[in-house]
Amino acid sequence: MxxxxxxxxxxxxxxxxxxxxxxxxxxxxxxxxxxxxxxxxxxxxxxxxxxxxxxxxxxxxxxxxxxxxxxxxxxxxxxxxxxxxxxxxxxxxxxxxxxxxxxxxxxxxxxxxxxxxxxxxxxxxxxxxxxxxxxxxxxxxxxxxxxxxxxxxxxxxxxxxxxxxxxxxxxxxxxxxxxxxxxxxxxxxxxxxxxxxxLPVIPLDGGRIAEEIICMFFRGTQRDAIILSMICAVLITLWAFQRGETFMGMFFLSFASQYKLLLNVSHLTFHV
Ligand SMILES: [Zn+2]
Incomplete structure (x- = not known):
């Protein structure tokens, strides 16, 4: 989406x-x-x-x-x-x-x-x-x-x-x-x-910050940050649908479903 x-x-x-x-x-x-x-x-x-x-x-x-x-x-x-x-x-x-x-x-x-x-x-x-x-x-x-x-x-x-x-x-x-x-x-x-x-979900700003922290302080990779994003996006999707926040749920569901694509985009430069 x-x-x-x-x-x-x-x-x-x-x-x-x-x-x-x-x-x-x-x-x-x-x-x-x-x-x-x-x-x-x-x-x-x-x-x-x-x-x-x-x-x-x-x-x-x-x-x-x-x-x-x-x-x-x-x-x-x-x-x-x-x-x-x-x-x-x-x-x-x-x-x-x-x-x-x-x-x-x-x-x-x-x-x-x-x-x-x-x-x-x-x-x-x-x-x-x-x-x-x-x-x-x-x-x-x-x-x-x-x-x-x-x-x-x-x-x-x-x-x-x-x-x-x-x-x-x-x-x-x-x-x-x-x-x-x-x-x-x-x-x-x-x-x-x-x-x-x-929120720590790429490509949101919090996801970008989390990515930099993971890479800088925890010697992780962008892939680790994307995995964290995916877990958070799924949890937020479940939370949103449970609360009847359909728009927010759809929003994060679309993030969660596109991380395979994100893994292949090595230089995400834009800021949301
Ligand atoms: Zn922003």
């Missing part, structure tokens, strides 16, 4: 340049994002409507969701892009049906096999991989701080944060459903997506 590389160009792609980085958004990005957000948009509309508060309807709230997903995943990929650039590597971004990719130009991993070069390359790879989720969590934190400073409640993540006893909850729900949705949809999917990406 997921493509092991850059999705093909179509006439429906949105293209623009941001901070010197070429960005392409495939039409399927919006479609899958809409499927993921439909229930969230309806829930916010229902809550506001049932309280007799101002709501423009689920369709407009779904547009807010699409905007938030676009910003969140773009920020994630820009994290990878700037980390690549920090190490002197140019890259471009593609947003597609399974999120985003930051693809280094002519990207090849260092062919050097000296221990020092290998170590440098591993640290560099870990930083590049971690930069995406880190940028996305930073976005969530910035939005949460702005919302709280403005006196607003930070939406559905508040109960989670409250669970951990952090002093971030409180505030009023905005009178406008659009503002509530904007705050909630920028914070909640960003944190969720960042955590999800840190």
């Amino acid at each position: 997921f493509a092991l590389g850059e999705p093909t160009n179509t006439p429906y792609d949105l293209r623009f340049n941001l901070f010197g980085c070429q960005v392409r958004v495939s039409a399927l990005f919006w479609l899958v994002a809409a499927l993921l957000g439909y229930n969230h948009a309806r829930a916010v509309d229902y809550i506001y409507d049932s309280r007799g508060l101002d709501t423009p309807g689920a369709f407009v709230l779904l547009l807010v969701w699409l905007f938030a997903m676009f910003v969140s995943i773009l920020v994630h990929e820009l994290g990878h892009h700037f980390a690549f650039r920090f190490f002197g590597i140019d890259s471009h971004i593609v947003l597609y049906h399974f999120g985003g990719l930051a693809i280094p130009s002519g990207g090849r991993r260092s062919a050097s096999t000296s221990p020092y070069a290998r170590k440098l390359s591993a640290y560099r790879q870990i930083i590049i991989s971690a930069a995406g989720p880190a940028a996305q969590i930073l976005l969530a934190v910035v939005v949460a701080v702005i919302a709280r400073l403005a006196g607003y409640h930070i939406g559905s993540m508040a109960s989670w944060i409250d669970y951990f006893g952090l002093p971030a909850v409180g505030g009023e729900s905005p009178n406008s459903a659009v503002l509530y949705a904007l705050i909630d949809f920028l914070i909640y999917p960003s944190i969720y997506w960042a955590i999800f990406n840190l």
Whole structure:
């Protein structure tokens, strides 16, 4: 289901340049994002409507969701892009049906096999991989701080944060459903997506980090990392289906079923 590389160009792609980085958004990005957000948009509309508060309807709230997903995943990929650039590597971004990719130009991993070069390359790879989720969590934190400073409640993540006893909850729900949705949809999917990406499953960022750690500290090989990924992907698939998280289950099932293919791809360079 997921493509092991850059999705093909179509006439429906949105293209623009941001901070010197070429960005392409495939039409399927919006479609899958809409499927993921439909229930969230309806829930916010229902809550506001049932309280007799101002709501423009689920369709407009779904547009807010699409905007938030676009910003969140773009920020994630820009994290990878700037980390690549920090190490002197140019890259471009593609947003597609399974999120985003930051693809280094002519990207090849260092062919050097000296221990020092290998170590440098591993640290560099870990930083590049971690930069995406880190940028996305930073976005969530910035939005949460702005919302709280403005006196607003930070939406559905508040109960989670409250669970951990952090002093971030409180505030009023905005009178406008659009503002509530904007705050909630920028914070909640960003944190969720960042955590999800840190799971130790290749080609997710966490899988890349695990691969480097296995190779650097445990003298393992990429094959070991792929075996770990496969075990994790199968466990997460079972967990997701058991919890009724069908989309997530399908997602990881598609990973688990393609590892034979991954074993034959020796230079996976893109970052999801
Ligand atoms: Zn990433």
